Amino acid sequence: MFKILFLFFGLGLNANPSDINQYPQGYFAAPLDVPLYLSGTFGELRTNHFHAGIDIKTQQKQGLKVLASADGYISRISIKPVGYGKALYVDHPNGYTTVYAHLKGLNEELDAYITSMQYQNAKFQIEIYPEPNRFSYAKGDVIALSGNSGSSGAPHLHFEIRETQSEIPINPLLFGFDVSDDKRPSITGLRHYNLDKLNPVGKAKTITKKATGLYKITGDTLVVNYPHIGFAIRTYDQQNGASNSNGTYKIEMYNDDVKYYQCKMQAIGFHESRYLNSHIDYSLKYLKGSRFNKCFIDPGNQLGIYNETIGDGSLYLDENRSQKIVITSADLEGNESKLEFWVKYKPTGTTTYVDEYVDCAFIINYGSSGYFENEECRIEVNANSVYRDICVKYELVENTSKSITSNIHKIHQSQVPVHDYFLLKIKPNNPKYTYHPKTVMMLKSSEKGSAYAVLGDWEGEFFTARTRAFGNYHLQIDSVAPTYKSLNLSNNKVLQRGAKLNFKINDNNSGISEYNAYIDGAWTLMEYDKKRRLLTLVIDKNIASGTHSFELVLEDGVGNEKRYSANFKI
Numbered sequence: 001m002f003k004i005l006f007l008f009f010g011l012g013l014n015a016n017p018s019d020i021n022q023y024p025q026g027y028f029a030a031p032l033d034v035p036l037y038l039s040g041t042f043g044e045l046r047t048n049h050f051h052a053g054i055d056i057k058t059q060q061k062q063g064l065k066v067l068a069s070a071d072g073y074i075s076r077i078s079i080k081p082v083g084y085g086k087a088l089y090v091d092h093p094n095g096y097t098t099v100y101a102h103l104k105g106l107n108e109e110l111d112a113y114i115t116s117m118q119y120q121n122a123k124f125q126i127e128i129y130p131e132p133n134r135f136s137y138a139k140g141d142v143i144a145l146s147g148n149s150g151s152s153g154a155p156h157l158h159f160e161i162r163e164t165q166s167e168i169p170i171n172p173l174l175f176g177f178d179v180s181d182d183k184r185p186s187i188t189g190l191r192h193y194n195l196d197k198l199n200p201v202g203k204a205k206t207i208t209k210k211a212t213g214l215y216k217i218t219g220d221t222l223v224v225n226y227p228h229i230g231f232a233i234r235t236y237d238q239q240n241g242a243s244n245s246n247g248t249y250k251i252e253m254y255n256d257d258v259k260y261y262q263c264k265m266q267a268i269g270f271h272e273s274r275y276l277n278s279h280i281d282y283s284l285k286y287l288k289g290s291r292f293n294k295c296f297i298d299p300g301n302q303l304g305i306y307n308e309t310i311g312d313g314s315l316y317l318d319e320n321r322s323q324k325i326v327i328t329s330a331d332l333e334g335n336e337s338k339l340e341f342w343v344k345y346k347p348t349g350t351t352t353y354v355d356e357y358v359d360c361a362f363i364i365n366y367g368s369s370g371y372f373e374n375e376e377c378r379i380e381v382n383a384n385s386v387y388r389d390i391c392v393k394y395e396l397v398e399n400t401s402k403s404i405t406s407n408i409h410k411i412h413q414s415q416v417p418v419h420d421y422f423l424l425k426i427k428p429n430n431p432k433y434t435y436h437p438k439t440v441m442m443l444k445s446s447e448k449g450s451a452y453a454v455l456g457d458w459e460g461e462f463f464t465a466r467t468r469a470f471g472n473y474h475l476q477i478d479s480v481a482p483t484y485k486s487l488n489l490s491n492n493k494v495l496q497r498g499a500k501l502n503f504k505i506n507d508n509n510s511g512i513s514e515y516n517a518y519i520d521g522a523w524t525l526m527e528y529d530k531k532r533r534l535l536t537l538v539i540d541k542n543i544a545s546g547t548h549s550f551e552l553v554l555e556d557g558v559g560n561e562k563r564y565s566a567n568f569k570i
Contacts, residue, residue: 019174019264019266020174020176020332022174023174023175024094025176026176027070027094027175028070028096028161028175029067029069029070029139030067030069030177030178031056031066031068031069031100031157031159032056032058032064032066032146034057034058034059035241036056036177036179037057037239037240037241037242038054038055038056038057038179038239038242038244038246039055039056039244039246040053040156040158040244040246040247041054041173041239041247041248041249042172042173042247042265043171043247043268043305045276045279045280048273048276048277049273049274050265050268050273050276052268052270052273053099053101053158053160053172054158054159054172054173055156055157055159057156057242058146058156058157060154060155062104062147062155063104063145063146063147064157065142065145065146066100066142066143066144067140067141067142067143068090068098068141068143069092069098069139070090070092070098071092071136071138071139072090072092072098072136072137073090073133073135073136073137074088074089074110074134074143075090075091075129075132076089076127076128076129076130077089077113077128078128079114079125079126079127081124081125081150081528081529082150082151084099084101084102084150084151085101085102085103085149085150085151086101086103086104086105086106086149086150087101087103087150088100088106088110088143088144090137092164095163095164095165096161096162096163096170097161097163098159098160098161099158099159099160099162100143100144100158101150101157101158101160102148102149102150102156103146103149103157104145104146104149105144105145105147106145107143109135110143110144113130113135114126119523122516122523124515124527125528151530151531152531159172160172161175163267166269167269167270168267168269168270169267169268169270170266170267171249171265171266171332173249173332174266179239180240180241181239181240181331181332181333181335182335183238183239183240183331183335184213184331184336184337185235185237185238185248185329185330185331185335185337186236186237186329187207187233187234187327187337187339188207188234188235189204189234189290189292190204190205190207190217190231190232190233190339190341191204191231191232191284191292192205192229192230192231192232192343193229193230193231194229195229195296195314196226196228197356198356198389198390198391199356199388199391199416200230201283202283202284205217205218205341206218213337213338214337214340215337216340217341220342221341221342222341222344224317224343224344224345224346225345225346225347225348227317227319228314228316228317229314230294230295230296230313230314230315231253231294231295231325231327232280232281232292232293232295232296233251233292233293233295233327233329233339234291234292234293235329235337236248237249237329237331248265248330248331249264249330249331249332250264250265250331251263251293251295252327252328252330253313253326253327253328254326254328255315255324256324257326258310259308259310260295260309260311261295261296261310261313262307262309263305263306263309264305265305266305267304268303268304269304272302272303272304274419275302275303275387275419277417277419278294278297278298278300278301278303278417279293279294279303279305280292280293280294281294282415282416282417283415286414286415295313295327296312298387298388299312299387299389300384300386300419301387315343317343317345319345320344320345320346322343322344323344324340324341324342325339325340325343326338326339326340327339356391357391359391359393360391361393361394362379362394363389363390363392364381364385364389365389366384366386366387366389369382370385372394374396375427376396376409376426376429377396377424377425377427378423378424378425378462379392379422379423379424380422380423380425381422382421384419384420385419385420385422386416386417386418387419390412392412392470393413394409394411394412395409396409396410397410399429399474404475405428405429405433405439405475406428406433406474406475406476407429407474408472408474409473410472411424411470411471411472412470413470414445414446414470414471416470418468418469418470420468421466421467421468422467422468423466424441424454424466424467424473425459425462426462426463426473426474427461427462428461428463428475433477434458434461435458436477437558437559438477438478438479438558438560439458439475440454440455440476440477440478440509440557440558441455441456441463441465441467441473441474442454442473442474442509443467443469443472443473444473445469445471446472453478453509453511453557454466454467454473455558463475476509478510478556478557478558479560480507480509481507481556481561482506482507482512482554482555483507483562484505484552484554484562485503485504485505486501486503486564486566487503487504488501489503489550490566492566492568492569493568493569494568494569495539495568496539496570497541497542498539498541499539500538501536501537501538501539501550502535502536503535504534504535505533505535505554506533507554509557509558510557510560512554512557513555513556514553514554515535515552515553516553517535517550517551517552518551519540519543519548519550520548520549524537525537526552535552543570544570545570546569546570547567547569548568548570549565550565550567551564551565552564552565
């Protein structure tokens, strides 16, 4: 709890219900000159993280002018094929930084600068921190064009406001942007958990909407045969002008009119964002793609969003007495929905003891390290890797496939989250594969799922890698080079200056680690869109007339290389 209080005092936050009044109103202008319709909100539940900003719709197209939200200077430029894609960071004199991500391109001045740095470093992916005030802009100046770069699934502008010193993102809607919203959040699911169990599994209870903003459960009363209970709800919010199911701002739970739990999406640091996997019922997300917000806090969950929570938010029920539960979901405009029901603990007589620690390979206690080994496998788990105590199951399955070089090691269950990396060491099942330079460790999250590579290195007779997922692991040799397909270049093709050359590239094992293109032997810039597996090169408008050589070199994570060459004419 000390850590949580430190985070909020450091940001000047408190439990004041009027959260908006804590931040400058009107200082930041909208970064687009279009109505603000949102396809994503701050704190939304994403894969392994909370959403750190708001996603602003760009009318289903790219190329809208992106405007500086306030006076400031460019403090960082990031160009990546994944994540935020092309992104700009602007520092402002009031102590905040605005972030603009998934851009199509930068303004002319910044584009010329970043292109020169890419050529200087012979890299498309680049991270640059210009000296302060080298690129200064006034509020409303055009700094970029909106796009769909990085891991974006559709054209939009991802926009953040961070505290500059700590880099902690704060909900942008707290700064007074004009987003029309008179819609109440929806509550679409309820689950309850026996928290005396080592591995609590949620049970569903059907809910129905009784009136505007009011939800009930079937039968009104939930009867359980255990006293220590926790709840989780599935909820979403919508703003006017958009049909997207976005995240809510605040969830509260009351037990007989006493507030036991609250989470509020006000500020979430990147250092704590992965605790999302403890905030949600991870097994439901993993197995069914459904994200439920727990209204109780796991022992190893160190998120700072649970102010005004009593203990861990769980309830100890009185025997044979009905207790009224109210769970609310609210947005920043004060639109609120309630789920109301009663819960009653009714013992069912003799309880059969079940040893939950049976068949444990080893036990990981939250806050403690763990270790397991046999002749072919070693597992070293750091402290703070799990959110609750875990009885880790392990099974060695003899390999019958010629395509893999070790036995299969089934390490617990994929639907149980791991917070921090652990060390996994596997020995080949045939000595001839020991020290093979093309070895990769493969993880299959389920029996029917596809496997993906985890890169590592040899430590003695064991191939060693860092990973943070339970599942089925084995070793195999990656001797297959990346593949390519030229979409519009053939040998001796005549091209116009400014033409685009496109290549589809792929690698099914260790993944593509390097991609380089050369014209007449000189490195040339190609943009990489990883989600589309697409490399794009624009023929320089200053290239001379005549015949030129082109070469593309691809390399995967273990050094397999693929080359393509052709001539073209201008």
